[in-house]
Amino acid sequence: MSKERILLVDDDPVVRRVLRFALEAGGYEVDTCADGVAALEAIRARAPDVLVSDIEMPRMNGRELCMAIEREFPARRFRMFVATSLPARELREWSAGVAGLVFLEKPISARKLLAEIGATLPGKGQTGPGEA
Amino acid sequence: MILASVAVIACTVALLLEYEQRDRAAHLRTQGTGLARVLAGVPMSELVNREHDYGALNVLRLTQETEEFAYGVVTGPRGNVLNAVTAPGIQVPHAALPQQSSAWAGERSFVNHADGREVLEFYAPVFEAGQHAGTVRVGYFAPGLPISSAQIVLLATIALGIFLLTPLFYFLLRREIRPIHAANREMAELIADGNLRTFSIEASGELRGFMARFNQVVELAQSRITALQSENAELVSSQRLVTYGRRRVENVLQSMPDGIVILGQDGKATFANDRIKTLLGVDPQDILGSPPSRWCVNEEVTRLLSRYETNPGTSYFADTLRIRRSQGGEQGGQNLAVKVYPLFSPQDPEAVQGQLVVFQNTTKLAMAEQSRANFVAHVAHELKSPLNTLGLYAEALRGERGEDAAFRVEAYNVFSDEVERLATLVNNLLSITQIEMGSLNIDKQRVKLKDLLEDAFAQVSRSSRAAGLRLSASLPPEISAVAVDKQLMRIAIHNLLVNAVKYTEPGGEVELSATETPQAIQISVRDTGIGIAEQERERIFDKFFRSEDERVRKLNGHGLGLSLARDIVSLHRGRLSVTSEPGKGSEFVIELLKDQGLLRQAI
Numbered sequence: 033m034s035k036e037r038i039l040l041v042d043d044d045p046v047v048r049r050v051l052r053f054a055l056e057a058g059g060y061e062v063d064t065c066a067d068g069v070a071a072l073e074a075i076r077a078r079a080p081d082v083l084v085s086d087i088e089m090p091r092m093n094g095r096e097l098c099m100a101i102e103r104e105f106p107a108r109r110f111r112m113f114v115a116t117s118l119p120a121r122e123l124r125e126w127s128a129g130v131a132g133l134v135f136l137e138k139p140i141s142a143r144k145l146l147a148e149i150g151a152t153l154p155g156k157g158q159t160g161p162g163e164a
Numbered sequence: 165m166i167l168a169s170v171a172v173i174a175c176t177v178a179l180l181l182e183y184e185q186r187d188r189a190a191h192l193r194t195q196g197t198g199l200a201r202v203l204a205g206v207p208m209s210e211l212v213n214r215e216h217d218y219g220a221l222n223v224l225r226l227t228q229e230t231e232e233f234a235y236g237v238v239t240g241p242r243g244n245v246l247n248a249v250t251a252p253g254i255q256v257p258h259a260a261l262p263q264q265s266s267a268w269a270g271e272r273s274f275v276n277h278a279d280g281r282e283v284l285e286f287y288a289p290v291f292e293a294g295q296h297a298g299t300v301r302v303g304y305f306a307p308g309l310p311i312s313s314a315q316i317v318l319l320a321t322i323a324l325g326i327f328l329l330t331p332l333f334y335f336l337l338r339r340e341i342r343p344i345h346a347a348n349r350e351m352a353e354l355i356a357d358g359n360l361r362t363f364s365i366e367a368s369g370e371l372r373g374f375m376a377r378f379n380q381v382v383e384l385a386q387s388r389i390t391a392l393q394s395e396n397a398e399l400v401s402s403q404r405l406v407t408y409g410r411r412r413v414e415n416v417l418q419s420m421p422d423g424i425v426i427l428g429q430d431g432k433a434t435f436a437n438d439r440i441k442t443l444l445g446v447d448p449q450d451i452l453g454s455p456p457s458r459w460c461v462n463e464e465v466t467r468l469l470s471r472y473e474t475n476p477g478t479s480y481f482a483d484t485l486r487i488r489r490s491q492g493g494e495q496g497g498q499n500l501a502v503k504v505y506p507l508f509s510p511q512d513p514e515a516v517q518g519q520l521v522v523f524q525n526t527t528k529l530a531m532a533e534q535s536r537a538n539f540v541a542h543v544a545h546e547l548k549s550p551l552n553t554l555g556l557y558a559e560a561l562r563g564e565r566g567e568d569a570a571f572r573v574e575a576y577n578v579f580s581d582e583v584e585r586l587a588t589l590v591n592n593l594l595s596i597t598q599i600e601m602g603s604l605n606i607d608k609q610r611v612k613l614k615d616l617l618e619d620a621f622a623q624v625s626r627s628s629r630a631a632g633l634r635l636s637a638s639l640p641p642e643i644s645a646v647a648v649d650k651q652l653m654r655i656a657i658h659n660l661l662v663n664a665v666k667y668t669e670p671g672g673e674v675e676l677s678a679t680e681t682p683q684a685i686q687i688s689v690r691d692t693g694i695g696i697a698e699q700e701r702e703r704i705f706d707k708f709f710r711s712e713d714e715r716v717r718k719l720n721g722h723g724l725g726l727s728l729a730r731d732i733v734s735l736h737r738g739r740l741s742v743t744s745e746p747g748k749g750s751e752f753v754i755e756l757l758k759d760q761g762l763l764r765q766a767i
Contacts, residue, residue, distance in 0.1 A: 044549065046578055050556045053565060088545050091714065117548035118541050138548040139555035 035061040036153060039080035041071040041097065042115075043089040051084070054142030058149075068092025072100055079105070082149050083112040095126055102130045111152050115140050169330040173323045180319070188307040189284075192232060196271065196286035196302050199224070203236070203300040204269075204288035211238045211290065211300065212246045224302070225249035234276070234283050234303035241296055253278055254303075261287065261299055268299065273306070282306035343367035347375065360386055423523030426507070431455050431473030434518065443500060443523045462487055465502050472504070472519050486526070499530040535709070539723065542710075546589050550582035592724050595655060596707065599731045606649040606735050613678070613685065614643045620654055621676050624661040632670030638677045646685060646756055648736055656732040656740075659725035660689040660752045666719055668693035668749075687754040695746035704742070705730045729754075 038060045042048050048064045055062045063080065065071040067089045075083075083101075087094035094114050101108065115136045116123060127133050134152075136145065203211065206220045213219035224236040235250040243260055250256060257274045268289035276283050287301045346365045354361065362379040417424050417435070423443040426435040432455050436448035444461060451459040456469035468485050483504040488497055501524040509515040557575045565571045621637045624630060657676075664674045672692040679686045694715050696704060703709050707727040710716065733740040733754050744750035 044553065046553055047549075047556065050553070050560050050578075053560060054556070054563075057563065057565075088549075090719075115552070117545045117552075122541065139552040142556060142559050 035059060036081040037061045037063065037078075038082045038084055038149070039071060039074055040064045041066075041068065041083070041085035041089070041094070043067055043086060047086070051142060055084075055146070058142075058146040060149075068094065068097035068100070071097055072104075075101065075105070079108060079110060081110055081153065083110055084145065084149075085112065085114050087114060087116045087118065098130050098133060099126070108132075111149075113145065113148065165330065165334060169326060172330075173326050176322060176326065177319050180322070184315075185307050192284065192304050192307060193271065193286075196284065196304055199228075200286040200288040200300050200302045201269070203238075203302065204290045206290075208238075208290055208292045208297045211298070214247055219247070221247050221249045232304045232307065234305050235301075236303075237301040238290070238298055239301065240298045243299075246298060256301075256303070257283070257285075265289075265296070268296070274303075276305075340371075343371050343375070347378075360389065422525070425451070425521040425523070427456070427469065427472055427519040427521060429516075429518055431470070431519075433459070440523065443498070443525060462489060462500075465500075468502065468504065469519075469521065497527075499526040500524065501526045535706075538710075539707075542723070543589075543593070547586065550586050553578060553582050592655075592728060595652075596724055596728045596731070599728070599735070606652060608647040608649055608736075610645045611648050611650050611653070612643075613646055613648070613687075614639055616650060616654055617643075617657060617676060617678060617687065620657045620661060623658065624665055627662075627665065630665050630674075633665060633668055634671075634673045635665075636673070636675045638675065640678060640680060643678055643680055643685060644758060646758060648756070649732075652732045652735065656729040656754065657687065657689070659729045660754075663725055664689050664691035664693065664750070664752075667691070667716065672749075682758075684758060685756045687756070688751055689753075690749065690751040692749040695748055695750055696742065696744040697746050701742060701744060705740070 038055050040048060040051055040055065040062055041064070042051070043066050045066075048066075052062045052064060060082075063074060065074055068085075069092045071083075071085065072092070074080075085094045085097060092100070094116070098112060098114065101112070111132045111134060112130070113134050113136055115138055117138045123135060127135070134148065136148075203220060203224065210220045214221075221236050221238065225233075228236070233251055234254050235248060235256050237248040237256050238246045239261070240246050243258070245256065248256055254276065255278065257276075259272075259274070262268065262270075269287065271284060271286045274283045274285065275281070282305070283303045284306050285301055285303045287299050289296055290298045290300055343365050347363055347367075350363050350365070360382060362382045363375060365375055367375050414435075418437045420437060420439065423439040424435070424437045425433050425440060428434045432453055433451045434453075436451050438448055440446060440448045440451070444459075446459050446461070455473050457466055457473075460466040460469060464485060464487055468483060485502040487500050487502065489500050503522045503524065505520040505522070506516045507518045507520050509517045557578050560566065561572065561575055617639055618637065621635070625635050661674070661676065668674055668691045674689070674691045677688045677690070679688075694713065696711070697713070700709075700711055700713075704711070705726050707724065709727070710723045729752075730740045733756075736756055738754055738756040740752065740754050742750060742752050
């Protein structure tokens with residue numbers, strides 16, 4: 033049984049690096065992109081099982097990425113976790129029409145993120161942290 | 165005058181003659197009656213004696229030889245003439261005497277047939293031995309116009325007197341009425357000029373009193389007029405003051421940056437300033453006297469204002485409504501705040517006279533608010549991103565990777581970088597806030613500007629971003645020492661250099677240079693970076709401003725660096741300017757006046 037694939041989108045290479053370690057350690061296969069445009073292309077090529085994205089990014093930010101995914105893949109199955117430092121009120125304005133969207137407030141914890149991802153995946157291909 | 169005097173003379177003469185005639189008639193009557201009675205007392209024998217020269221009638225004729233005497237007759241009881249004496253040419257009229265004894269004495273008149281003269285006859289009975297023996301009749305001519313030479317002299321004297329008196333009277337009269345004439349003439353002049361004044365006319369008697377009182381009346385009128393004039397002048401000046409005050413208030417209202425409409429008690433517009441035109445798109449003249457429902461283009465505002473048509477409102481608080489008025493598409497829209505304040509009567513603070521409606525263009529305010537909200541979001545992001553990184557690494561260190569020495573080194577480096585990043589952000593925020601609040605004391609000291617520039621340049625050169633760029637500093641061997649706040653000026657120059665490095669693609673150039681003139685020192689930071697679009701060139705110094713340019717968006721920034729640099733340069737009475745060409749590069753120049761220049765400017 034293949035591992036669930038997580039698409040990680042963040043413009044900060046340091047964050048991409050450390051989060052990738054954590055998620056891989058959680059038993060997932062991790063692909064990374066530096067902005068929304070690259071992420072959208074990756075999704076078109078192959079839809080992930082989970083999307084984890086930052087909001088503030090150049091070219092296409094997290095909000096625009098979510099909207100584009102909602103438009104382009106209305107029948108998608110994957111959940112979207114978006115890490116944000118914005119106050120919640122700002123997010124409600126645009127997130128209402130996007131299905132399967134979960135906000136993560138920064139600073140995020142890799143442990144909590146893994147727990148949430150695990151809880152939402154029906155297949156539960158969860159393996160022990162040591163497996164990576 | 166002559167005619168009048170002749171008439172007066174004629175009247176006088178006529179009156180005199182009339183009086184004379186009556187006088188003589190009365191005299192004649194007395195004489196005649198008396199004579200008749202005297203003769204009646206004479207014995208009959210004497211009366212009828214014609215022979216004797218001393219007969220009674222002869223005596224009568226001799227004594228009465230005047231022009232008036234006509235005749236003297238003695239008749240018998242049956243009227244027969246017994247004796248008679250007559251004036252020449254006089255026929256004694258035969259006339260029967262009355263028979264009654266009571267009428268035996270009396271008088272009567274005849275007309276003498278010969279010359280038509282009137283004759284007055286007086287008669288009396290003669291008694292002898294108690295018997296009526298006869299009648300004595302004495303006739304006189306009635307007195308005619310008695311113009312004698314003496315009388316003519318008298319009349320002439322009187323006439324002369326009148327003649328002489330008339331001019332005298334006339335002269336006196338003239339003298340009396342001269343002041344009246346003068347007064348009359350002056351009054352005519354006065355009416356013609358319309359200028360009230362007293363008369364200085366010499367007069368006497370009644371006229372003098374009259375003139376005095378007249379002058380008093382004039383003085384009274386004059387003082388009343390003066391009082392009225394001063395009252396009027398006061399009124400005019402106070403009215404001018406009121407007009408001036410009103411104009412000034414209206415000018416103030418016109419100059420207000422906000423649109424102002426004043427609604428009367430009936431909710432109709434009584435005043436509107438010109439700003440209404442740009443804010444509401446209606447001509448202020450057109451809305452006067454009509455209710456808001458007629459001119460207000462926005463439904464919400466109409467609903468708000470129409471409330472006051474029926475209810476003047478008693479709230480002490482302003483009603484506020486915020487609307488967005490679209491005008492030629494999304495970009496052309498305006499944000500309007502409509503505030504309604506009750507206008508209380510100056511006499512009765514409980515009574516509401518109307519409403520003051522203020523239309524504020526809050527577009528800029530909304531932009532500023534938006535900008536501030538964006539800034540807060542941005543600061544949150546800037547603060548939380550390092551925290552996020554720190555948290556993730558900390559978490560990772562606790563796990564298996566914490567065992568890996570290489571990862572630990574990596575983590576320590578990340579911690580150090582992120583802490584530095586946070587510290588810079590917090591310092592920038594604090595500096596800008598302090599400068600804005602005016603609480604930052606600038607600590608000016610004579611600083612070797614060259615050292616300061618070299619330090620800042622070296623610091624920026626060390627950053628990783630600067631690696632791909634060609635950095636150069638062309639500084640003169642000596643720069644005069646200037647009085648600046650070292651810390652602040654360093655931030656300003658640092659920010660300019662950081663920006664130049666940040667917005668220049670790898671392979672580009674960044675040059676720091678300085679030039680000195682007798683008055684000023686110019687510090688220039690030039691790059692061959694992306695440049696600044698013309699429409700953004702003014703706004704880059706605004707706090708929190710971030711370019712719309714994608715190439716800028718993708719880089720971290722707070723929109724604070726240039727704002728801070730400009731504030732710092734301003735604090736030093738300097739000038740920060742920019743020239744730029746999109747795609748070619750930008751140049752920022754700080755111009756600092758040297759001390760003597762500063763001194764001159766201060767003077």
